[in-house]
Structures are given as structure tokens and as C-alpha cells.
Amino acid sequence: MSSNSSNRGPGGLTTVGAKMLVALTGIGLILFVIAHMLGNLQIFLGPEALNNYAHKLKSMGPLLWVARIGLLAIFVTHLGLTLALTRRNTKARGGSVAEPQIKITGERYLNGYAYETATTASRYMIHTGILILIFVVYHLLHFTVMPDETVLMPTSELPNVYGMVIDGFENAGIASLYILAQLALASHIYHGASSCLQTLGLRTNTTKAGISKLGLLLALLIGLGNISIPIAVLANLIN
Numbered sequence: 166m167s168s169n170s171s172n173r174g175p176g177g178l179t180t181v182g183a184k185m186l187v188a189l190t191g192i193g194l195i196l197f198v199i200a201h202m203l204g205n206l207q208i209f210l211g212p213e214a215l216n217n218y219a220h221k222l223k224s225m226g227p228l229l230w231v232a233r234i235g236l237l238a239i240f241v242t243h244l245g246l247t248l249a250l251t252r253r254n255t256k257a258r259g260g261s262v263a264e265p266q267i268k269i270t271g272e273r274y275l276n277g278y279a280y281e282t283a284t285t286a287s288r289y290m291i292h293t294g295i296l297i298l299i300f301v302v303y304h305l306l307h308f309t310v311m312p313d314e315t316v317l318m319p320t321s322e323l324p325n326v327y328g329m330v331i332d333g334f335e336n337a338g339i340a341s342l343y344i345l346a347q348l349a350l351a352s353h354i355y356h357g358a359s360s361c362l363q364t365l366g367l368r369t370n371t372t373k374a375g376i377s378k379l380g381l382l383l384a385l386l387i388g389l390g391n392i393s394i395p396i397a398v399l400a401n402l403i404n
Contacts, residue, residue, distance in 0.1 A: 178246075180250070180253070183246050183249070183250055184250065184364050185364060185365070186242070186246055187243055187246045187247055187250065187361075187364070188360070188361040188362075188364035188365050189361075189365075190239050190240075190242055190243040190246075191243055191357050191358075191360075191361040192361050193239055194236075194239060194240060194243060195354060195357070195358060195361075195383070197236060198350070198354070198387060199387065202387055202390045202391055204218050204222075205391070205394060206390060206393075206394070208327060208330060208394055208397075208403060209397070209403065211327075212325070212327035212328070215326055215327045215330070216325060216326050216327050219324075219326035220326075233305070237301070240298060240301065241298075243294075244294050244295070244298055247290070247291065247294060248291065251291060289352070290353060290356055290357065290360075293349040293350070293352050293353040294353060296346065296349045297346065297349055297350055297353060300342075300346035300349070300350075303342075304346075307333065307339075308329065308330075308333070330394070330398070331398055331403065331404060334394065334395040334398035334399065335398060335399070337399065339395075340395035340396075340398065340399050343391075343392075343395050344392050344395055344396070347387075347388055347391040347392045348388065348392075350387065350388065350391070351384040351385065351387055351388030352384070354380070354383060354384045354387055355380050355381055355383075355384035356380065357380075358376075358379065358380035358383055358384070359373075359376045359377050359379070359380040362376055363376075
């Protein structure tokens with residue numbers, strides 16, 4: 166077998182190509198998460214602001230479902246390539262990896278066989294990725310495919326998205342599920358953001374400290390932003 170063939174990754178891509186695609190899809194997903202969070206945070210501006218935002222999205226008609234399916238395809242591609250690359254790396258490495266130190270910040274690998282230092286987030290990227298995918302499916306079912314259409318805007322036949330969110334998060338079990346999912350998302354973004362930039366060659370010895378801090382800040386902002394909504398509902402700060 167040729168060396169070029171042996172370096173082929175999943176889907177016939179080279180390993181480098183697969184890693185680049187993982188990085189690019191990861192950045193695309195992070196940008197979507199930020200946009201989605203900013204849209205959802207309009208709930209703090211009141212029912213009219215959130216409902217207008219939701220109705221503008223719904224007015225896109227079939228294009229909205231094209232966007233949703235495309236986003237889900239990007240997500241599945243990102244996760245699938247990551248799983249395939251992980252299996253490939255494990256097979257190529259052989260044996261077990263030395264037990265790493267667990268630190269809040271640090272570099273992921275010293276070499277192909279042992280960790281120098283590892284963040285907890287980096288060790289559980291696959292696990293948090295799978296949890297996020299499961300949550301995305303649940304979220305689509307909860308608020309998109311099978312929403313509570315009985316919650317309508319006053320004097321209107323349009324669904325009251327603001328009311329749906331309030332009703333949903335008044336259930337402590339549902340709110341807790343969303344909070345846990347956002348913690349997993351924040352953990353994934355914390356390591357994933359800097360990892361994507363490293364794959365693209367933007368994380369160097371000069372920039373790595375700043376990029377690691379940027380990843381942590383981004384994860385905190387997204388996590389706190391998303392978690393603030395169910396907490397505000399449970400605390401009756403919005404109703």
C-alpha cells in the first residue's frame with residue numbers, strides 16, 4: 166500500500182484534509198451557536214421582540230428547513246469525521262496512552278503516545294459532542310417539530326414563541342436538561358475553539374496563550390448566555 170493511501174482518512178480524505186474539514190465545520194457551528202444565542206436572548210426584551218424574531222425566521226418557509234437540515238448535516242459531518250479520526254489515531258498509536266494530568270489549562274499532547282498536560286474538556290470532546298447531538302435532536306423536537314401550538318399570541322393565530330419558552334422552562338426537569346446540555350456545549354467550545362485555530366495554523370507559540378484565553382472566554386459567554394434563560398424563568402425573573 167502506498168504511503169499516500171495509508172494517510173487517507175475517512176471518506177477518502179487525507180488525514181490532514183479530514184482535520185481541516187473538522188476545524189472548518191467546527192468554526193461554522195460555533196458561529197451558528199453565537200447567532201442562535203443572540204436571537205434567543207431577545208427574550209429579555211419582552212414577548213414582542215422574541216416573537217418577531219421567531220416569526221421572521223418562520224416566514225422563510227422551506228428555506229428555513231433547508232438551513233436546519235444543512236446545519237444538522239454539518240454537525241453530523243463534524244462529529245463523524247472526529248470519531249473516525251479518533252479511531253484512526255488510536256489504531257495507529259497502539260497500546261494505551263499514559264495517564265494524563267488533568268489541568269484547567271494546558272497543551273493537549275506531548276507526543277503521539279503521552280499527554281504533556283490535558284484539559285478535562287479535551288479528554289471528553291467525543292463524549293460532549295455526542296451529548297450535544299442528542300440534545301440538538303431533542304431541542305428540534307421540543308420547540309420545532311412538536312411545539313405547543315396551543316400557546317398563541319393574544320388576538321393572533323401565530324404561535325407565541327415567548328410563551329412556549331416560558332411554559333417549557335417552568336418545568337424544572339426540562340430546564341435542568343437544558344442547563345446540563347449548555348454546560349456540555351461550553352466545555353466542548355472551550356477546547357474546540359482553540360483546537361480549530363491550531364489545525365488551521367493560527368495557534369502558534371506566540372498566540373497560543375491568547376487563543377486559549379479566548380476559547381475560555383467564548384465558552385463562558387455562550388454558557389452563561391444560554392443558561393441565563395432557563396434560570397431566569399425558574400427564578401420568575403421573566404414570565
